[in-house]
Amino acid sequence: MSDNNNQQQGQINIELDEATAQGIYSNLAIINHSASEFVVDYVCIMPGTPKAKVKSRIILTPQHAKRLLKALAENIQRFESAHGEIKEFEQAPIPLNFGPTGQA
Numbered sequence: 001m002s003d004n005n006n007q008q009q010g011q012i013n014i015e016l017d018e019a020t021a022q023g024i025y026s027n028l029a030i031i032n033h034s035a036s037e038f039v040v041d042y043v044c045i046m047p048g049t050p051k052a053k054v055k056s057r058i059i060l061t062p063q064h065a066k067r068l069l070k071a072l073a074e075n076i077q078r079f080e081s082a083h084g085e086i087k088e089f090e091q092a093p094i095p096l097n098f099g100p101t102g103q104a
Contacts, residue, residue, distance in 0.1 A: 024055045038065040 026042035
């Protein structure tokens with residue numbers, strides 16, 4: 001009985017509801033930080049559209065942000081080992097104003 005309790009104490013039961021399991025597409029991440037947190041805003045920006053909305057925001061402690069960085073690096077390395085190098089394409093800079101600009 002105590003072995004079963006020890007096993008259960010080391011496990012976390014994580015639930016994933018159907019809506020969350022669908023995920024949200026993002027092609028832009030905006031990252032800001034303060035002394036106590038990292039804020040990652042995920043955006044889906046479409047060409048020719050003057051406006052984009054933040055689709056999701058994740059707030060992390062600096063320690064969790066560093067763990068996420070390590071986990072992503074490990075997963076990218078495993079992906080590239082299995083599927084080849086991920087190629088980066090040149091992208092035009094995304095304008096931060098998303099609209100017409102005035103002239104003086």
